[in-house]
Amino acid sequence: MAIPSPALLDRFAAIVGAAHVLREAADIAPRLVENRGLYHGASSLVLKPGSVEEVSAILKLASETATAIVPQTGNTGLVGGQTPRDNGADVIVSLERMNRIREVDPVAGIMVVDGGCILADVQKVAEEHGRLFPLSLGSEGSCRIGGNLATNAGGTAVLAYGNMRQLCLGLEVVLPTGEIWNGLRRLKKDNTGYDLRDLFIGAEGTLGIITGAVLKLFPQPLGHQVAFAGIRSVEDALSLFRNASGLCGPALTGFELMPRIGVEFTTRHIDGVRDPLETVHPWYVLIDISTSDSAETAERMMSALLEQGFEAGLVQDATIASSQAQQKALWHMRESMSGAQKPEGGSIKHDVSVPVSQIPAFMHEAEQAVMAAMPGARICAFGHMGDGNIHYNISQPVGADKAEFIGRWREMNQIVHGLVMKHEGSISAEHGIGQLKRDELASIRPEIEMELMRRIKKSFDPAGIMNPGKVVVV
Amino acid sequence: MAIPSPALLDRFAAIVGAAHVLREAADIAPRLVENRGLYHGASSLVLKPGSVEEVSAILKLASETATAIVPQTGNTGLVGGQTPRDNGADVIVSLERMNRIREVDPVAGIMVVDGGCILADVQKVAEEHGRLFPLSLGSEGSCRIGGNLATNAGGTAVLAYGNMRQLCLGLEVVLPTGEIWNGLRRLKKDNTGYDLRDLFIGAEGTLGIITGAVLKLFPQPLGHQVAFAGIRSVEDALSLFRNASGLCGPALTGFELMPRIGVEFTTRHIDGVRDPLETVHPWYVLIDISTSDSAETAERMMSALLEQGFEAGLVQDATIASSQAQQKALWHMRESMSGAQKPEGGSIKHDVSVPVSQIPAFMHEAEQAVMAAMPGARICAFGHMGDGNIHYNISQPVGADKAEFIGRWREMNQIVHGLVMKHEGSISAEHGIGQLKRDELASIRPEIEMELMRRIKKSFDPAGIMNPGKVVVV
Numbered sequence: 047m048a049i050p051s052p053a054l055l056d057r058f059a060a061i062v063g064a065a066h067v068l069r070e071a072a073d074i075a076p077r078l079v080e081n082r083g084l085y086h087g088a089s090s091l092v093l094k095p096g097s098v099e100e101v102s103a104i105l106k107l108a109s110e111t112a113t114a115i116v117p118q119t120g121n122t123g124l125v126g127g128q129t130p131r132d133n134g135a136d137v138i139v140s141l142e143r144m145n146r147i148r149e150v151d152p153v154a155g156i157m158v159v160d161g162g163c164i165l166a167d168v169q170k171v172a173e174e175h176g177r178l179f180p181l182s183l184g185s186e187g188s189c190r191i192g193g194n195l196a197t198n199a200g201g202t203a204v205l206a207y208g209n210m211r212q213l214c215l216g217l218e219v220v221l222p223t224g225e226i227w228n229g230l231r232r233l234k235k236d237n238t239g240y241d242l243r244d245l246f247i248g249a250e251g252t253l254g255i256i257t258g259a260v261l262k263l264f265p266q267p268l269g270h271q272v273a274f275a276g277i278r279s280v281e282d283a284l285s286l287f288r289n290a291s292g293l294c295g296p297a298l299t300g301f302e303l304m305p306r307i308g309v310e311f312t313t314r315h316i317d318g319v320r321d322p323l324e325t326v327h328p329w330y331v332l333i334d335i336s337t338s339d340s341a342e343t344a345e346r347m348m349s350a351l352l353e354q355g356f357e358a359g360l361v362q363d364a365t366i367a368s369s370q371a372q373q374k375a376l377w378h379m380r381e382s383m384s385g386a387q388k389p390e391g392g393s394i395k396h397d398v399s400v401p402v403s404q405i406p407a408f409m410h411e412a413e414q415a416v417m418a419a420m421p422g423a424r425i426c427a428f429g430h431m432g433d434g435n436i437h438y439n440i441s442q443p444v445g446a447d448k449a450e451f452i453g454r455w456r457e458m459n460q461i462v463h464g465l466v467m468k469h470e471g472s473i474s475a476e477h478g479i480g481q482l483k484r485d486e487l488a489s490i491r492p493e494i495e496m497e498l499m500r501r502i503k504k505s506f507d508p509a510g511i512m513n514p515g516k517v518v519v520v
Numbered sequence: 521m522a523i524p525s526p527a528l529l530d531r532f533a534a535i536v537g538a539a540h541v542l543r544e545a546a547d548i549a550p551r552l553v554e555n556r557g558l559y560h561g562a563s564s565l566v567l568k569p570g571s572v573e574e575v576s577a578i579l580k581l582a583s584e585t586a587t588a589i590v591p592q593t594g595n596t597g598l599v600g601g602q603t604p605r606d607n608g609a610d611v612i613v614s615l616e617r618m619n620r621i622r623e624v625d626p627v628a629g630i631m632v633v634d635g636g637c638i639l640a641d642v643q644k645v646a647e648e649h650g651r652l653f654p655l656s657l658g659s660e661g662s663c664r665i666g667g668n669l670a671t672n673a674g675g676t677a678v679l680a681y682g683n684m685r686q687l688c689l690g691l692e693v694v695l696p697t698g699e700i701w702n703g704l705r706r707l708k709k710d711n712t713g714y715d716l717r718d719l720f721i722g723a724e725g726t727l728g729i730i731t732g733a734v735l736k737l738f739p740q741p742l743g744h745q746v747a748f749a750g751i752r753s754v755e756d757a758l759s760l761f762r763n764a765s766g767l768c769g770p771a772l773t774g775f776e777l778m779p780r781i782g783v784e785f786t787t788r789h790i791d792g793v794r795d796p797l798e799t800v801h802p803w804y805v806l807i808d809i810s811t812s813d814s815a816e817t818a819e820r821m822m823s824a825l826l827e828q829g830f831e832a833g834l835v836q837d838a839t840i841a842s843s844q845a846q847q848k849a850l851w852h853m854r855e856s857m858s859g860a861q862k863p864e865g866g867s868i869k870h871d872v873s874v875p876v877s878q879i880p881a882f883m884h885e886a887e888q889a890v891m892a893a894m895p896g897a898r899i900c901a902f903g904h905m906g907d908g909n910i911h912y913n914i915s916q917p918v919g920a921d922k923a924e925f926i927g928r929w930r931e932m933n934q935i936v937h938g939l940v941m942k943h944e945g946s947i948s949a950e951h952g953i954g955q956l957k958r959d960e961l962a963s964i965r966p967e968i969e970m971e972l973m974r975r976i977k978k979s980f981d982p983a984g985i986m987n988p989g990k991v992v993v994v
Contacts, residue, residue: 153762154877198711206770209709212686225968234907235683235873236946237672237722238953238961239991240973244718248711265766288627292739295812296680296770338769339821347813399709403628433708472710479712487712494699499714501979506972517713 049135050113055091061103068092077138080129087130092138098257104139106224109509115139116513117251119190125480127250127516141192152177155263156232161192161256177263180207184381192256198248200476205432206299211247218258219246222507232260250478251513253506267336269344272373275364276327280406282360283331287431289354294347300334301432302380308426311386312379319379325363332380383428387441392448394458396438398466399475408469415461435475438462479517523609524587529565535577542566551612554603561604566612572731580698583983589613590987591725593664599954601724601990615666626651629737630706635666635730651737654681658855666730672722674950679906680773685721692732693720696981706734724952725987727980741810743818746847749838750801754880756834757805761905763828768821774808775906776854782900785860786853793853799837806854857902861915866922868932870912874945882943889935909949912936953991
């Protein structure tokens with residue numbers, strides 16, 4: 047794919063108007079890097095369309111001129127899916143101006159939004175209408191719905207409400223040819239042909255650009271309880287999760303596992319975070335319960351769960367948040383755990399899942415293997431235990447050289463992902479494939495699966511213009 | 521596609537062995553018709569493979585010889601998806617011998633089954649392991665998991681547990697080429713590439729044959745309450761549903777709407793069904809509540825809901841089942857409602873959904889239009905109100921000629937589906953497209969959507985052998 051000529055860039059710019067175009071290197075620069083600093087791309091044009099028709103015109107021109115397009119929303123992705131390639135051929139299409147809440151129907155439990163709406167804004171509007179939009183993740187202040195859909199975002203509420211795929215009823219997508227698919231349905235049941243919606247969700251912008259979505263809203267729970275408990279081992283955490291799951295059923299809205307070192311990192315580096323317990327424990331869990339019928343049900347469930355836990359010796363110490371502020375503080379600690387690793391030097395990260403019952407075995411084996419390969423490594427593995435999803439992060443040994451440490455990213459990946467595969471897990475539980483895991487995916491998946499993905503890609507994007515080089519190479 | 525020669529039929533038969541082949545017209549006959557009597561196909565061969573390898577060998581030979589294959593499981597489909605075409609070219613592949621429960625892990629909440637397992641057997645095995653497999657529908661004693669997946673089956677528990685798509689973690693599929701895709705994953709979170717699983721689910725056997733699946737199991741609820749209430753109007757039923765949904769949240773496991781005529785049909789024709797109330801009402805709802813923490817929570821929720829309902833004038837009369845037998849009896853009435861129409865003569869059926877809030881308007885408009893077109897028609901519209909899914913069935917006027925009545929199927933479809941489209945609903949909420957709604961789907965959907973479906977079909981099944989003529993015409 048060739049680098050677009052200045053004349054061609056002008057034609058693209060004319061679609062959205064000069065005021066909505068970035069062409070200066072300094073303006074474009076922030077769009078070329080991602081948070082982890084793993085990828086640095088090149089591009090000479092950022093387009094900010096203001097309507098689905100403009101997105102359509104851009105993709106039509108791109109298809110006709112074989113110009114590569116990289117869709118970008120909040121630029122918070124963690125696998126380089128939103129970063130242009132470094133050959134300078136890619137034009138970036140940012141949805142940031144398409145941030146309109148098109149409709150809210152709290153009674154029907156539905157919200158129709160532009161792909162460029164910021165997640166936190168969507169949450170807020172839902173709340174103003176007395177409803178809950180449950181998707182919640184660390185970057186919610188800047189990530190945008192189109193990207194959340196493109197990556198099938200997960201986060202902290204998946205246990206009860208599911209991933210983005212489960213939170214979306216319908217989509218509006220601009221196809222690589224510029225054609226607009228209006229799939230903005232709002233039905234709970236609709237068995238009419240192939241599931242195009244779920245194909246676009248999670249395709250990381252390689253099959254089209256998601257410009258609009260029908261989202262599901264939920265009742266705001268009447269009861270909400272958050273507790274933080276000190277635990278002896280991952281095995282005990284699993285037992286406690288099973289008790290919680292049995293007792294609370296769908297009222298169990300969060301069950302997060304954290305190691306001692308993660309608590310230390312957050313209390314050390316994150317403003318306002320303090321250790322919620324006076325005693326020290328190797329592991330911690332954050333338990334979140336939400337009930338619809340009454341506040342008392344949540345209180346009763348949490349008390350019963352912790353009481354059982356103490357009696358069975360699973361819980362060593364625990365505190366229940368006594369105010370909304372305390373609840374937020376406990377969640378803030380958990381959500382800061384990734385960021386809190388930064389001041390400690392380099393961090394090699396993994397976003398893996400295994401069957402929930404395999405978590406203890408996986409954690410022990412991974413610890414042994416990582417520590418054998420890199421004595422002094424500081425493993426900060428935390429995550430959504432109830433989903434089997436662990437962010438298996440490794441901070442550099444104290445005093446180690448950061449660049450040298452980061453240079454061992456692939457080696458550590460191989461160790462951790464090898465054990466993930468042994469336990470029939472996933473090398474990307476919620477972040478996606480992007481550039482980071484593209485070749486690894488092709489190496490671990492059966493050839494027929496990659497072949498089916500290539501066939502879909504080719505048939506949706508015959509000109510090969512949509513986010514090329516991401517997810518699957520055609 | 522040509523009619524296969526006797527020599528070719530021999531080659532197919534050799535794959536599974538003579539003992540597992542039907543070639544006599546009398547033996548094949550039951551496989552050529554479906555329950556509604558709308559379709560009658562032709563075929564000279566039924567193959568009953570005993571393993572995924574045999575299915576693979578069959579499809580490989582079919583691809584090489586351009587032989588059309590129709591997959592069949594329980595033959596309970598309602599849209600002709602499992603019925604061969606009438607040109608005699610199709611070979612039927614029945615999964616009935618592949619009915620092995622491969623694994624049950626109640627702790628992990630997982631069950632791995634063959635595509636030919638009967639739904640009721642799967643439910644039973646789950647129960648024996650102290651778990652719940654929630655999919656439940658009228659034909660559960662004979663329908664099979666492969667067909668449930670191929671049609672993304674719904675049923676009575678969708679409100680709380682979702683369709684088949686939500687109840688399945690992974691699939692094993694034999695592709696039209698004979699290649700086997702092992703996608704038997706058991707992960708709650710896995711964002712690694714395009715969502716092939718959800719593409720095969722609901723594709724009605726046009727993209728491959730589902731030979732195995734990983735199913736989700738759930739805790740058996742501790743509390744279970746079923747009530748039957750007499751209601752004045754569909755509007756009141758909707759208000760009551762909203763109250764129930766708000767009060768019970770995910771504990772509301774069923775909310776079914778039924779008309780007086782449906783109660784009359786079932787009490788008249790179905791053994792053991794009697795009217796649960798002494799008073800007569802134009803509408804009824806069946807309310808099902810399941811709770812995980814205790815039996816008392818379910819009792820408390822049901823009492824509170826009915827009490828509020830009486831006070832607000834929404835509930836005119838109600839009974840709460842006082843035993844499991846009574847609970848079953850109430851559900852039995854609901855599940856017999858379609859079958860109970862048969863002794864009343866012809867029935868023109870619809871399986872539609874509209875946004876839940878549109879149900880009252882849709883029901884009024886449909887009644888007006890149907891009665892205007894066919895005075896004396898007896899509308900027996902019932903269904904899963906909480907999912908917006910109404911089985912809008914019309915029984916023939918008393919004394920009308922059955923054949924003449926059934927001859928007006930398309931005309932009545934147009935009336936009902938026209939109103940469904942007006943309310944942005946679906947012409948197939950849970951039964952699928954098959955042959956029955958294939959051309960209608962193409963006429964109501966945007967051309968780009970049909971084009972994307974055709975592209976997927978062509979790229980997965982280049983020889984065009986998989987269940988041709990169903991869902992989408994290539």
